[in-house]
């Protein structure tokens with residue numbers, strides 16, 4: 001199929017793009033970044049926006065750099081740029097590991113990190129990574145700039161807190177010591193969205209867990225941090241009992257998605273297995289670094 005007719009706007013820079021968003025905020029307008037999710041949906045006519053605002057000329061949003069204690073990523077940075085930016089790997093190993101599971105080379109060449117996060121597919125890997133790192137998302141309109149925490153950004157399947165007149169312009173990943181990390185995923189085929197994915201970061205001091213993040217994708221209507229599971233580990237020695245308590249919390253605090261071919265029971269079972277594996281790997285890495 002081909003998409004319905006739409007008006008096409010090609011802003012030359014960020015100010016023009018924000019003005020275009022403001023002018024069309026009362027209409028059904030969509031931002032076009034890499035087009036790897038939006039264009040298939042338009043072709044299938046799942047979406048039929050009246051206006052398409054193409055941000056591909058906004059080269060000022062294509063960057064990754066470390067500034068102070070943050071990794072700053074421009075929203076128009078292509079997946080492959082970030083995947084291949086080795087400087088990010090030492091400071092954010094979860095980004096490197098998760099990218100082993102994200103789509104295929106050609107899709108990653110066009111797809112952008114900003115488009116990926118704004119699309120908010122509940123089975124996407126990068127939202128779980130950003131949740132684990134406590135990333136912040138910078139949203140701009142023509143009149144204001146605001147910063148939203150990752151755990152307030154993802155609202156539901158394909159829904160975020162971006163307002164119609166706003167553009168996601170930057171992702172800020174706070175750099176903290178992360179000696180323990182792990183990313184685990186099961187998908188139908190390599191490069192497919194996750195059936196279940198788990199991201200874990202862990203820090204130990206004197207044998208005790210002093211910081212941990214556990215986030216999952218694929219399990220419910222959005223990627224989600226599981227604070228209840230983290231609470232079972234923080235301040236404790238990470239024994240098999242504590243890991244079991246964290247896994248129990250994952251099982252009870254998530255309303256697992258039931259979809260054709262993948263029952264909620266199976267998703268729960270996978271989440272338990274993958275989270276257990278990820279927590280143990282993160283713990284082992286953190287222990288070795290002590």
Ligand SMILES: Cc1cc2nc3c(=O)[nH]c(=O)nc-3n(C[C@H](O)[C@H](O)[C@H](O)COP(=O)(O)OP(=O)(O)OC[C@H]3O[C@@H](n4cnc5c(N)ncnc54)[C@H](O)[C@@H]3O)c2cc1C
Pocket residue numbers: 030031032033034035036037038039075076101102103104107110111112113114115116117118119121123124125126162166167168169191192193194
């Ligand atoms: C075959 C295939 C396999 C894939 N496999 C995976 C996978 O395993 N894991 C995965 O995570 N993804 C996967 N994807 C999706 C891919 O990661 C997309 O690149 C991504 O989801 C969307 O990024 P994009 O830049 O292409 O955004 P687009 O498709 O251009 O836009 C997606 C949505 O985000 C909005 N948007 C885009 N940029 C912004 C912005 N800066 N501010 C506000 N709104 C914005 C758009 O309006 C649209 O609603 C796959 C895609 C394909 C085609």
